[in-house]
Amino acid sequence: MPLGKFSSHRRARVALAVTGVAAAALAGCATAPDAGLAAGAALSPEAVTSALEEGGDLLVWAWEPTLDEVVEGFEAEYPNVDVELANVGTGNDHYVVLQNAISAGSGVPDVAQVEYYALPQFSISGSLADLTPFGAGDLDGAYSPGTWGAVTDGDAVYGLPMDSGPMALFYNAETFYEAGVEVPATWDEFVEAARKIHAYDAGTHIIADDGNAGFATSMIWQAGGRPFTVDGTTVTVNLADEGSARFAAMWQRLLDEHLVANVPEWSDEWFQRLGDGTIAALVTGAWMPANLESGAAPASGDWRVAPMPQWTEGANETAENGGSALSITEASEKKALAYGFLQYANAGDGVQVRLDHGNFPATTADLTSPEFLAKEPAYFGGQRINEVLSASATGVVEGWQYLPYQVYANSVFPDTVGQAYTGSASLADGLVAWEESMVAYGRNQGFTVRE
Template sequence: MARDTGFPRRTGTLLAVTGVAAAVLAGCGTSPTTGAAADLSPDDVSAALQEGGDLLVWAWEPTLEHVVEDFEAEYPNVDVELANVGTGNDHYVVLQNAIRAGSGVPDVAQVEYYALPQFSIAGSLADLAPLGARDLDGTYSPGTWEAVTDDGAVYGLPIDSGPMALFYNARTFEAAGAQVPATWDEFVETARKIHAYDSDTYLVADDGNAGFATSMIWQAGGTPYTVDGTTVRVDLTDEGSTRFAGMWQQLLDDDLVTKVPEWSDEWFQRLGDGTIAALVTGAWMPANLASGAPGASGDWRVAPMPQWTKGAAATAENGGSALSVTEASTQKALAYGFLQYANAGEGVQVRLDHGNFPATTADLTSPEFLAKEPRYFGGQRINEVLSASATSVVPGWQYLPYQVYANSVFPDTVGQAYTGSTTLADSLTDWQDSIVKYGNEQGFTVSGP
C-alpha cells in the first residue's frame, strides 16, 4: 500500500484537534476503572495470559493483524478485537472522545511518539513499569525508549522507529553528475546541481511539514520544547532552529525545492521518474517507495543523513509509534501481555517479516537483518545505514504535551515561508507565539525564550 502502510509517515500532517489540550488537563487525576497498574506485577501478566479474556486494540499498523493471529494461537483463551478507528488526527479524536465519555475505551491504543505526552500527562495511559516494562531498558533504540519513558514511568512499548537517512535516486544523481552530500552545505550545492541539470528536476520536495522541520531542528541540536509537567518553555529561536532555518531558506530563496505535497499521486510519480531525486526521512520509507514508485526499482540508494559538522554522525527520529495500555482498561495485565508479545517477543519478527522497521536493538544489530539486500535498492545493504542512524539519535528531545495541536497550525505560520510571504526564521517565531498562546489558554503554564 502506497498511501496507508501504517508506517509512521504521518507525523506533522495532522489537523487541529479542537479542545484536546483542555480535555487533557481536565482528565488529570481521574481514577481508573479498576486497580492501578502499580498494584500488578509480571506474575499477574503471566496468570492473565493463561486465564484469558477479551481485549480491544485500536491501531492502524497493518502488520498487527498477523501478530494478533499468532498471539491468539499461542494463547487460545484470549480474544483480541483489532480495530482501525482512523489514522493520525481521526484516531486521536476518537480515542480522546472515548476517554472523556468514560466508555468504549480500548485496552490498547497505538500512539505516535509525538502525541504520547498529550495522553500520558492526562493520566490516560497506564504506567507499565510495575508490569515488567522497567526491565526492558536497553531492549529498544535510545531514541524510541526515551520517547515512551518519563521519570521512571513507561507509557508504551515501541512498535517501530524512524531514524533518519538520505534516500536518493542514484540514476538521477549520476545523470546530473552530482555527488552524495555528506554535509548540509554540500546538500545545498547538490540541490543546485540537480536543478541546473534539469529545470523540472529537484533534489527534494517540501510543501511545509511540521514533522520534518522539527526532526531537522532536533538533528541540529535544537531543544525548542522544555516540558516539566504542565510547565512548558518554547524557544524556536535556539541554535538548532536557527541552523535549520538558515540552511533551508537558501533552498526556498533559490527555488530549489518543489512544493509537491507529500504522499500525493504526483509525489510518488516524480519519485518514480527521478524528478524528485532525494528524501530526508525516516527508516520506514523503503516499503513506501517500493509500493508507491515500483517503476524506480533498482534506482534508489540510502546514505547517512547529512551533517552540520563534517565527520559527525548525529541523527534524529522522524515518526514512529508505540502501543500503550489505557488507564481505563479493566484488563491491564492481559493488555500488557499482548504488548510484550507484539513489541518485545515473537510478534517483533512477525512484523519484520511483513516490512516493519524495528525499534528493538537485537534486531537492529542482527546479522541477518543487516545483511538484507533489497532489489529495489540495487542490492545495497540499506539496513546497515538505517541501523547505524538508530544508534546516533541526538538525546534529550522533548515533545509538547499538545504537539498534535502545534503541528496542526504549522501551515498557518511556518507554512507561509514556503509561499515566499515571510522567512522561515520569522515564521518559526510566529509558530512559537501561537504555541505559547494556545498552551496558556488551555491551562498550561507556557513561556517563550
C-alpha cells in the same frame, strides 16, 4: 509515518481533542484504577502470566496493517484470549476518537497505538497506564535510545515501542549520476547538490517539501535544537534557539533558490516524481523503503540509502522521524492481559512479523542482527541498506522533548511556518509565529508557558 496536511475542519477537531487532554492534565484527574486492579498483585509480571492463561477479551485501536497478522499469532499462542482490532482512523482522526472516548468514560480501548510525538499529550493527563509494575523498566536497553526516550518519563514507561524512524538520506542514484552529483555528506554539500541537480534539469528537484511539521521538528532535533522543554505542566517554547536557527537558515537558502519542489507528501504526484527521478532524494525515517517499493515501483534498482547529511563533517548525529508505540489506557480493566499482548507484539514474536513485511525495528537485538543487516533488497540495487539505517539509530541526538499538546502545535504549522513555503514569509518569521501560537494556546489551556 509523519502526518500530512490538515484541513481547517480537522484542525478544529484536533483543538477540541487537545483541550480535553490539557484540561484533564491540569485538573489532575487521571482515571482511577479499576477496583479489581487496586491490589499490587494485579499489577505485576506474575499477574501477566496468570491473565494470559485465564484469557479474556481485549480491544485494541490501531491502524498499523501488520497487526492483523500479529493478532492471529497471539491468539494462536494464547487461545483463551480474543483480541478485537479496530482501526478508528489514522493520525489525528485516531486521537480525536480516543480522546472523546476517554472524556466520555466509555468505549475506551485497552490498548491504543500512539505515535511518539503524541504520546506526551495522553501520558500527562493520566490517560495512559505506567507499565513499570509489569516489569517494563527491565526493557531499558532492549530498544533504541530514541524510541525508549519517547515512551519514558523519568522512571515511568507509558508504552512499548513498535517501530522507529532514524533518519537517513534516500536518493535516486541514477538521477545523481546523470546530474554529476556526489552524495552529500554535509548540509552545505546538500545545498550544492540541490543547485547542480536543478541546473541539470529545471524540472528536477533534490527534494520535495510543502511544509511538514514532523520533518521540520526532526531537522531542528538533528541540528541540536531544544525548542520544547516540559516539566509537568510547565513548558518552555523557544524556536529561536541555535538548532532552530541553524535549520531555518539552511532551508531558507533552498526555498529562496526554488530548489525544493512544493509537492504534497503522499500525493500521486509525489510518488510519480519519486518514480521518475524528478524528485531525487528524501531525508526521512527508516520506515520509508516499503513505501518506495510500493509507491515508486518504476524506480526499482535506482534508489540507494546514505547517512543523513551532517552539520559537522564526520559526525553521526541523527534524529527520529515517525514511529509509534502501543500503550495501555488507564481506563482499561484488563491491564495485565493487555501487557501480555504488548509483550508479544513489541518484544516477542510479533516483532518478526512486522520485519517480514518491511517495517523497521525499534528493538536493539534486531537492529544489530547479522541477518537483518545483511539483507540486500533489489529495489535498492542490492545495497545493504539496513547497515546504514541501523547506524543512524545509534546516532539519534539525546534530550529531545515534545510538547504536551504537540498534536495541536503540528496542526497549526501550515498556517504559520507553512507560509514560508509559498514565499509569503521567511522560515525565521514563520517559526516566530508558530512559537506565538503555541505559547498562546498553552496558556489558554492553563499551562505555565515560558519563552
